[in-house]
Amino acid sequence: MTEAHQSARDQTTSTQTSQAPDLSVRIAGLVLKNPVIAASGTFGYGREYEGLIDVSRLGGICTKGLTLYPREGNRGRRLHETPSGLMNSIGLENPGIPAFIEKELPAMLGLGPAVIANLSGSTVEEYQEGARLLGATGIDMIELNISCPNVKAGGMAFGLCPADASSVVRAVRKVSSKPLMVKLSPNAPDLAGVAQACVDAGADALSLVNTFKALAFDIRRRRPVFDHVTAGLSGPAIKPIALRMVWDVCAAVQVPVVGMGGIAIAEDALEFFMAGAAAIQVGTATFPRPSAMIEIIEGLERFMKTEGIGQLSELSLQGKY
Amino acid sequence: MTEAHQSARDQTTSTQTSQAPDLSVRIAGLVLKNPVIAASGTFGYGREYEGLIDVSRLGGICTKGLTLYPREGNRGRRLHETPSGLMNSIGLENPGIPAFIEKELPAMLGLGPAVIANLSGSTVEEYQEGARLLGATGIDMIELNISCPNVKAGGMAFGLCPADASSVVRAVRKVSSKPLMVKLSPNAPDLAGVAQACVDAGADALSLVNTFKALAFDIRRRRPVFDHVTAGLSGPAIKPIALRMVWDVCAAVQVPVVGMGGIAIAEDALEFFMAGAAAIQVGTATFPRPSAMIEIIEGLERFMKTEGIGQLSELSLQGKY
Amino acid sequence: MAETAHCSHDRAFLPGTIIANPVIYEAKGEGAVSVLKVSWDGPESKPGQFFMLRLVRSGVLLGRPISVLDHQKGILSFLVAERGAGSRELVQGRPGETIELAGPLGNTWPSMPDSTGASASGPGSAVTKPLALVGGGIGIAPLLFLSKIMDSADFRFFAGFRSRPYGLESLPSQNLTVATEDGSAGHRGRIPDFFNPAEYRAVYACGPAPMLRRIAEDCAKAAVPCFISLEERMACGVGACLGCTVRTKQGNRRCCADGPIFPAEEVLFDD
Amino acid sequence: MAETAHCSHDRAFLPGTIIANPVIYEAKGEGAVSVLKVSWDGPESKPGQFFMLRLVRSGVLLGRPISVLDHQKGILSFLVAERGAGSRELVQGRPGETIELAGPLGNTWPSMPDSTGASASGPGSAVTKPLALVGGGIGIAPLLFLSKIMDSADFRFFAGFRSRPYGLESLPSQNLTVATEDGSAGHRGRIPDFFNPAEYRAVYACGPAPMLRRIAEDCAKAAVPCFISLEERMACGVGACLGCTVRTKQGNRRCCADGPIFPAEEVLFDD
Numbered sequence A, B: 001m002t003e004a005h006q007s008a009r010d011q012t013t014s015t016q017t018s019q020a021p022d023l024s025v026r027i028a029g030l031v032l033k034n035p036v037i038a039a040s041g042t043f044g045y046g047r048e049y050e051g052l053i054d055v056s057r058l059g060g061i062c063t064k065g066l067t068l069y070p071r072e073g074n075r076g077r078r079l080h081e082t083p084s085g086l087m088n089s090i091g092l093e094n095p096g097i098p099a100f101i102e103k104e105l106p107a108m109l110g111l112g113p114a115v116i117a118n119l120s121g122s123t124v125e126e127y128q129e130g131a132r133l134l135g136a137t138g139i140d141m142i143e144l145n146i147s148c149p150n151v152k153a154g155g156m157a158f159g160l161c162p163a164d165a166s167s168v169v170r171a172v173r174k175v176s177s178k179p180l181m182v183k184l185s186p187n188a189p190d191l192a193g194v195a196q197a198c199v200d201a202g203a204d205a206l207s208l209v210n211t212f213k214a215l216a217f218d219i220r221r222r223r224p225v226f227d228h229v230t231a232g233l234s235g236p237a238i239k240p241i242a243l244r245m246v247w248d249v250c251a252a253v254q255v256p257v258v259g260m261g262g263i264a265i266a267e268d269a270l271e272f273f274m275a276g277a278a279a280i281q282v283g284t285a286t287f288p289r290p291s292a293m294i295e296i297i298e299g300l301e302r303f304m305k306t307e308g309i310g311q312l313s314e315l316s317l318q319g320k321y
Numbered sequence C, D: 001m002a003e004t005a006h007c008s009h010d011r012a013f014l015p016g017t018i019i020a021n022p023v024i025y026e027a028k029g030e031g032a033v034s035v036l037k038v039s040w041d042g043p044e045s046k047p048g049q050f051f052m053l054r055l056v057r058s059g060v061l062l063g064r065p066i067s068v069l070d071h072q073k074g075i076l077s078f079l080v081a082e083r084g085a086g087s088r089e090l091v092q093g094r095p096g097e098t099i100e101l102a103g104p105l106g107n108t109w110p111s112m113p114d115s116t117g118a119s120a121s122g123p124g125s126a127v128t129k130p131l132a133l134v135g136g137g138i139g140i141a142p143l144l145f146l147s148k149i150m151d152s153a154d155f156r157f158f159a160g161f162r163s164r165p166y167g168l169e170s171l172p173s174q175n176l177t178v179a180t181e182d183g184s185a186g187h188r189g190r191i192p193d194f195f196n197p198a199e200y201r202a203v204y205a206c207g208p209a210p211m212l213r214r215i216a217e218d219c220a221k222a223a224v225p226c227f228i229s230l231e232e233r234m235a236c237g238v239g240a241c242l243g244c245t246v247r248t249k250q251g252n253r254r255c256c257a258d259g260p261i262f263p264a265e266e267v268l269f270d271d
């Protein structure tokens, strides 16, 4: 754990002054200095946005999805903009966990925000081995990605039914004592069931949503835009549905839930806290406005001050409707 | 059937000239002069947009959702705009089928476009009695709404699982010989299963998607925007997901599928034809641009001309990916 | 009781061009207010009617309902106050830009009985009394349009603002009473405090809901006919979506198509 | 082989104000082209670099990557061609509007060996040969910026257009060769037809993919170093999303962060 985290942890015990509201949150034993986390796949390995924003101010950073073995990712078009949305088909391009640990992690640990390793795999064994390697490093948390819609084997497949989700979470839990957050797919027919299964299998926290399975055609070329036909939809377009799903999952489980999906401004983040989220992630919104997360942190602070809120958790409306 | 439909029917048998492409489509025995239909709940009873556009040019018009007994609809806020999307919680406000038949239908039948009655109910019996009454009128088709997310009893409940969907479709089929289209919910965990169940129970066609279950909070008042907490999301935001669902359902069933969800311009409509849709509906896009459907008809015509397409069905990519 | 006037379907959806859009009011913590002028080829408007407005280059989905401030020789004017993203865009629209307009929509202020008229004469009302036009903030717009086509002897205009007044230049000063909450101009306080309905043969009002409610109550007590222009969120603006419900004693009404002007006595105010 | 130059992380995300945006080209069936000038307080740019641009009042989600045409004394210039909704907005941005810019991003044209330089001297290359700057359509922009900081004796500029040329005013005419597909100016045909790589010590090119491919092939045959600036769809522009992959002989590269300028010989062109 870096010093920045340590000092964030200390802060939570200090009494809240009216000057600076206390934005710190505790998730699965890990204290974040604020609840704003860069979403996996949208913030590289933490340094790509240096120079454009003060990265050290973020609560946490999720790495690009990591797999045990290096992956080239998908061929063909990888991005397609839709109204207030972005479709992507990256296909988990990454250098593999050993190379990540060697080349990216050391610098990432020095940035300040909590480091959350987003872990994917094609088989339970691959997930397990990845978790074992990551468990021996200084990362703060594992985010188990069972919800990537853009790879053929694994990924989302594990997140679609409670039994599969359970098996991979249980296997990873066995080999890792790192705080374990499981990232859910909005494409699961029984989302609450998957959520509960993950918790029962040992997840310390849940995060959602990953991208929605979506489709686009290129009408000039008369073929799908993406080589894999479907791709994942993110961005402000999905926010109202993502928020509903976070609300449903918060109602279903007792562990902290990290909400995401289309959050672009502080007001969006506040809606997720009202839905019961313990923290939030921001992905797509960083692309057009690299400062989005910083402005969200500042906006949350301002809101807490004006409304006299001591902890963001006070905002939750769970149980009231 | 009105004269306009009759002449549209005649047109389909005429040979296609390079001057005016043939946009007519046949769905469940009904021929529409073009495949652009006003979506239920967004075009009133057909006359509300008179003066703003030439309503007679549309292929068809779906009525606001009708129930046997009059309904007041929901209290509180009914509309909420989101990025490229619209949430609504109207709650099926309507005068009841007898009043519709007496006061709205006669004028509606004179407009020109095919008249499609969107039918809802709380019980199988209510659906059945509604279908019986509508069956005795001049309407061209029944669109069975088993997917409205905004009413407590009935509506979406029937559309969420294959068995329930089957029972209501079978009951309505029994009492009505009108062409029967069933409107599916994107919130169904097993969409293809529901689709197949509807077809097995006698549906002549399917339409989708209805609105997505979504949530919004009013952060000033610290409560949900809508009295019913959740509401239905429509508009361009949902298009990429709706298109994927239409693609999936077209692959699963053999009956014509009418696609909708966020269609705003001719290019959007073309994507749905590429997904395999036989016709399309336009809802939310009419609000900001009443001329949207007219421009879509003209855009489809232009595209067919430039690309030398005889029938829109040639665009379907079903079976190729 | 006078009926609100329903107009024919002489309306259109057409693009227009912004010819001017000066900001006439700006204050800390409040949105700006501009006078948006658009050259537009559609049919004439009547006072009380509104348009659905949307810039072609827009970041919002829906048009926004805005009352007509004036409509002469193909030039439509609006008074636009910045509230959220949609109205902010309208305030920021620049000369030369294309804007799409659907309208004119909705009903108009009821036909105004002159001194010989009968429709406003209820028990105790004197037919020679003038009309009271009561606007709160941006709510002055549809009343200003009405005032422009009326004989100035036949109405008095009451305008209330939070702070500095705006948009009142067209009014003869002898017809005008101004109140501001901070006392920065005219009377300090709220319009209902400076206004006795009994002195008027009818009251037409537009503004924030609490103001309308208070005026409706005062008019009811004084048995003076009162018509209020209501605001609801709108999607279609033409009666098709049933999103803009106003609850009345006669059941649900659509603000856009059955209103926006309603007899105050029929409206059921929320909670 | 010269390496493309990677620059420090001296960059910023800051709003700027449009100070001018005249349309300089318009033709039926093609989009308009404008010269967008923005006053901006961020760090200096180098030729070849680009910015992610987005108007604050925008109907699209993402910024659009646009090459720097010039950057002097706090004024950034861009040459913007209308293709789809995003670039159309940029062409339509009006003076006074706020625009947000992230940049400068990406690498720059490789350091240019002058007549005594060694890095471009391969087998058979004469060190006194000038550089060839080859632009197709809007692709001239990053090369124009480069030409402005070069000695005019040291380069020749080749510019190809579908029809009427635009944007070439800053170039000395003796340095310039123009070709148009319809013959409306300069040579009739495509640039690669009027251009012999062997006469140059290196070729820098930007434009449509088929043109770049052809030039890359011609340069390879002539064993002349060739650098091309590539376009891919971008979301982040900074290397974070992996959406802008360029396939190279060394594996995947990110167009935005590892490029946009690549040694032509390393690029694997698609199908």
Ligand SMILES: Cc1cc2nc3c(=O)[nH]c(=O)nc-3n(C[C@H](O)[C@H](O)[C@H](O)COP(=O)(O)OP(=O)(O)OC[C@H]3O[C@@H](n4cnc5c(N)ncnc54)[C@H](O)[C@@H]3O)c2cc1C
Pocket (backbone or CB within 6 Å): C050, C064, C065, C066, C067, C068, C078, C079, C080, C081, C082, C083, C084, C085, C086, C087, C088, C138, C141, C142, C230, C231, C232, C233, C234, C260
């Ligand atoms: C018939 C009619 C005529 C109108 N005439 C004018 C006019 O002449 N000039 C003018 O400036 N405005 C007028 N309005 C109000 C204007 O339509 C709203 O201010 C605008 O739609 C707000 O949209 P927004 O995106 O800016 O705000 P939003 O982001 O939607 O909301 C911002 C704030 O405004 C409030 N608000 C939003 N919409 C409404 C609404 N419809 N009614 C009440 N409060 C709302 C919200 O509660 C919130 O506090 C009129 C409204 C109606 C229904």
Ligand SMILES: Cc1cc2nc3c(=O)[nH]c(=O)nc-3n(C[C@H](O)[C@H](O)[C@H](O)COP(=O)(O)OP(=O)(O)OC[C@H]3O[C@@H](n4cnc5c(N)ncnc54)[C@H](O)[C@@H]3O)c2cc1C
Pocket (backbone or CB within 6 Å): D050, D064, D065, D066, D067, D068, D078, D079, D080, D081, D082, D083, D084, D085, D086, D087, D088, D138, D141, D142, D230, D231, D232, D233, D234, D260
């Ligand atoms: C590094 C870089 C520098 C660039 N410099 C300039 C410049 O100086 N001036 C300029 O006008 N444009 C430049 N472009 C291209 C510009 O970014 C695209 O034209 C723009 O993003 C298109 O967006 P749109 O919304 O207008 O079009 P879309 O609606 O996205 O697409 C419209 C059409 O443009 C094509 N298109 C869209 N994006 C790209 C792309 N990135 N590459 C190739 N084709 C595309 C599509 O295939 C389609 O035919 C540059 C691109 C890159 C990557």
Ligand SMILES: Cc1cc2nc3c(=O)[nH]c(=O)nc-3n(C[C@H](O)[C@H](O)[C@H](O)COP(=O)(O)O)c2cc1C
Pocket (backbone or CB within 6 Å): A039, A040, A041, A042, A064, A065, A066, A086, A088, A090, A092, A118, A145, A148, A183, A209, A210, A211, A233, A234, A235, A236, A238, A260, A261, A262, A263, A281, A282, A283, A284, A285, D241, D243
């Ligand atoms: C380009 C891109 C790449 C992504 N890659 C990953 C990934 O590798 N692992 C993962 O769990 N989620 C990935 N995601 C999903 C995001 O982390 C996030 O769940 C999703 O985008 C919704 O949030 P947003 O709307 O704020 O972007 C990716 C999203 C985008 C847009």
Ligand SMILES: Cc1cc2nc3c(=O)[nH]c(=O)nc-3n(C[C@H](O)[C@H](O)[C@H](O)COP(=O)(O)O)c2cc1C
Pocket (backbone or CB within 6 Å): B039, B040, B041, B042, B064, B065, B066, B086, B088, B090, B092, B118, B145, B148, B183, B209, B210, B211, B233, B234, B235, B236, B238, B260, B261, B262, B263, B281, B282, B283, B284, B285, C241, C243
């Ligand atoms: C205001 C509103 C009211 C609606 N009412 C109904 C309805 O009564 N019955 C129904 O089947 N669908 C109803 N819908 C759903 C639409 O018909 C359509 O399925 C949905 O909006 C998706 O299409 P769109 O994105 O083009 O609007 C309604 C939609 C809206 C926006």
Ligand code: FES
Pocket (backbone or CB within 6 Å): C233, C234, C235, C236, C237, C238, C239, C240, C241, C242, C243, C244, C245, C254, C255, C256, C257
């Ligand atoms: S806004 Fe649609 S009915 Fe009034």
Ligand code: FES
Pocket (backbone or CB within 6 Å): D233, D234, D235, D236, D237, D238, D239, D240, D241, D242, D243, D244, D245, D254, D255, D256, D257
């Ligand atoms: S655009 Fe994101 S990596 Fe290049």
